[in-house]
Amino acid sequence: MMYCPKCGISLPDDATVCDACGARFDPIPDPVFDPPKSGKGKKSEKTTDVKDAFRKWVRDQGMFCLIAKAVAVTVMTVYLLIAFVSLITLIVQGYPGGTIFTDFIQKLLAGIIYGVIIWLLSDAVLYLGKLYEMKKKETKN
Ligand SMILES: [Zn+2]
Numbered sequence: 649m650m651y652c653p654k655c656g657i658s659l660p661d662d663a664t665v666c667d668a669c670g671a672r673f674d675p676i677p678d679p680v681f682d683p684p685k686s687g688k689g690k691k692s693e694k695t696t697d698v699k700d701a702f703r704k705w706v707r708d709q710g711m712f713c714l715i716a717k718a719v720a721v722t723v724m725t726v727y728l729l730i731a732f733v734s735l736i737t738l739i740v741q742g743y744p745g746g747t748i749f750t751d752f753i754q755k756l757l758a759g760i761i762y763g764v765i766i767w768l769l770s771d772a773v774l775y776l777g778k779l780y781e782m783k784k785k786e787t788k789n
Pocket of ligand 1: 652653654657666669670671
């Protein structure tokens, strides 16, 4: 059983036209009646908004900054892995306690700091590039 998205009346699953209000629609597998203003519609709108924003963000980045950001994320991930591997190794080897977590946190922090620095540098390059293009347009006009 499904419900008409327009008037909410219950209809057979394979219905493509509402018996009550005459609305045409594709059968929806979700049996919950969703009025147009419900949270579900808003959610999907939001996710498309986020996707659009992400696509725009990627476009704005340009190849260089995208690569730089990929490197930043990779550096963070690698350091995170190194930190965890060394933590596990130290625990397995029965390394005397106390320094284990300092070592782990140091590696973790190093990864985050390097990642953030690379990320911010790529943003700075992006910003300077935009500034440069704006100046170029200004001098042309
Ligand atoms: Zn209807």
